[in-house]
Amino acid sequence: MTVLLENVLDRAPLGVMVRIARIDWDAMSEDEGRRLREFGLMEGCEVTPLHRGSIFSRDPLALTVGRMKVIIRARQAAAITVEPAA
C-alpha cells in the first residue's frame, strides 16, 4: 500500500516521516531561511510533522528534525516540498 502524500510539508499528514525534496528559499526572508537551515531543515533531510495549530489557527507546526523538535510557521512549511521517506 502506498501512502499518498500532499507534497508540501504544510499539508503532510502528522506523525509520518517525510523527506524534504526542495525548499523554495525565495518564499521567505533571508533570516528565516537561515534559521531553517540552522535548525537542520535542508534538502534531503528527514522530518516528521507532529503537531499543527490550535483552535485559533493552523499555525504553527511542530516537527522533529534529527533529535530536535522545532516550531515553524505554516507559511514556511508551505514552501517546503516533501516526498515519502524511504
Add this chain to the structure above:
Amino acid sequence: MTGAIPSIALVGNPNAGKSSLFNALTGARQKIANYPGVTVERKTGHASFADGRPISLIDLPGTYSMTPASLDEAVTRDVVLGKLDGEKRPDALIVVLDAANLDNHLCFALELLALGLPTVVALNMLDLAARDGLTLDAERLSKELGVPVVPTVAVRKRGLSELLVAVDGAIESHQPRATVAAPANDASLRQRAHAIANAATVDETPVRRWTQRVDNVVLHPVGGLIILVALMFVMFQAVFSWATPFADALEGAIGVIQTWVVGTFPDNFLRGLVVEGLLAGVGAVVVFLPPILFLFFFILLLEASGYMTRAAFLMDGLMGKVGLSGRGFIPLLSSFACAVPGIMATRSIPDEKDRLTTILIAPLMTCSARLPVYTLIIGAFIPATNVGGSPVGLQGLVLFGLFISGIVGALLVALVLRRSVTKGNAAGFMMEMPRYQWPRWNDIVIALWQRAWIFLRRAGTIIAATTVILWLLLTFPQAPAGQSQVEYSVGGRIASGLEVVVAPIGFNHDIALALIPAMAAREVAVSAMATANAIDAGDDEDAMAEALGDRIAGRWSIATALAFLAWFVFAPQCISTIAITRRETNGWKWPLFMVGYLFALAYAAAGITYWTAVAFGLG
C-alpha cells in the same frame, strides 16, 4: 598570558546549559530555565584555576551561528569577535554542546573553532544523552575536532575541575590554528557536523520516549489549550487559598509588634512614624510575600519543565491574529512575575516591531506587584465562598478574571498598535522546543529565596521611602480637634485636588490619596491606604486592630471597588517598568507613549466599570 586575568567566554546553542555551567563555576545566580533564549545579555563572573589563579568567565546568550537573528544573539557575536566597545576579545572559549543533540550543536561549534581562539568543548547534558539511549566517545570527538572535549553535567556540577584544567592547558599551549576553516556553506557544514557526530556516537539505542506522549496531550489543538487555561486557573486559586494561612500568620505577627511598640514607647514623632508609616504601611505590603511566592513558584515550574515553549506553541495562533507571535508569549508569561525581566526577555524576539509591541503590552500582564492591590480589594468585597458548591473559590475566580482581562486587554491593544504605530511585516515564529525535564528543587528553592529577598528589599527601600514621605505629608500640619487629620494635612489636600479629576470614575478620597505615591510602585497603593488608616485610627485601639480590608469594605461602595480594580489592570504605575522601557527602546518616545495610552485606558476602564456597576445598583 601573564599579567592580565584571562577572560573565558561560554558560547553555544541556546539551552545548551551555558548559564548552568557559569553558575556552577562562579557561584553566580544567573537565570536558568528550560527554553531557548533565557540569557539575553552578557554577564561576567569570577572563578579561579585549581592553583588559585583568577579567571574571568563570560556567560553569553545562546545562538545558532555567527549570523545573529535578534539583539541578544548579536551580543554573542560581538563579544566573540571582540567587536564590543571597550571590551577586549575573550582569551579562550568554552563551547558548550548538548550531548543529546550533537548534529545540530556541532555546526555552531565548527564555526567557533574556525575563529582560532584557544577552545575547549564542554560535552554537557550527558545525563540526558544517556536517558535518550546515547553513548558518546568524548575522546573520539576531541580527535575529530582537534580541541579538548570534557564531559560535563552542569546541573550536577560534574566535570567542572576537568573543564578548568583543560582551559588552562588550552590557553598555555595555544598555537594559532588559522588553518581550520569552517566549511564554506550551510550544507557542507551540516554534513561535516553530522559525520563528526556519527563518529563520536558509540551506541544509539532507540528508547520509547514518554515525552512524546506528553506532547500529544499538552499540544492537542483543543485539549492543550484547556490544560493551559486550567494551569493558569489553578495558579490563581492557589495564590488565594494556599497562601492565605501564611499571609494571615504574617499579618498577626506584624499586629503583635505594632501593639508592643504602642504599649512600650511614649507617643511621639518617632513612634508615629514606626507604627503608622513602617509597620502599618510597609507591613501591609509585606504580608503579601506568601501569595507572591506561590505565584513565582508556579512560573518557575513552568519555566524549568520545558512547558513554556509548549505554551508559546498553543498561543501562537491567537498571538498571530493580533500581529504577534508565540515567541512573545514567553516574555508575557514571565511578566506575571514582573514586567521588568519580561521586557528584557523581549530581546530574543527577532522582529523589531514585534518586539516593540510586546514591550508596550507587557505592563498589562498581572504582575506580582498587583497582587497586594487585587488581593486586598477582593478580600474586602468578594465573599470567601465557593462557586455553587464546587471546590472553586470565588475570590480566586475573580483574580483569574482580572488576569484574563489583562491578557485580553493586551491582545486588543496589540491588535490596534500593529495596525497603527507599530505597523510592519507579520512576525515569524521559529523556535526550538526543548526536551522536558523534571524541575530541580534546589534551583527552585534558590530562585524563590532570591525573589523573596528582592521583594523584601523593595519593601525596605522604594516602598518604605514612599510610605514614609507620605506619612510626613499626612501628619503635617496638625489638624485642629474634630477634623480628620488625613484630610487636613498637606497630603490630604493634594489628594482632594486629584479627587476632582478621578471622582467621575467613582474614586474617593482614599483612592486619590493612594494613586500618586503608587506611581513609584503599585504596592504603595496598599501601604498608602494602610498608613492613612492608621493615622485616622490614632490611638483608638479598636480601629487600629481592624484590618485594612474591613475598613475599606465599610467605606467604599462595590462600584468604587470594582472601578479601582479595573484601574489597576491598566495603570502603568511602576517606575521600574517605565525606566526599563526607556532603556530597551533607547529613548523617551515609547515609554511616554506607553504611560499615556495606559493611563487613558485605565481611566476609561475604571469609568465604564463604575458607571455600569452604578447602573446595576451597586453604587
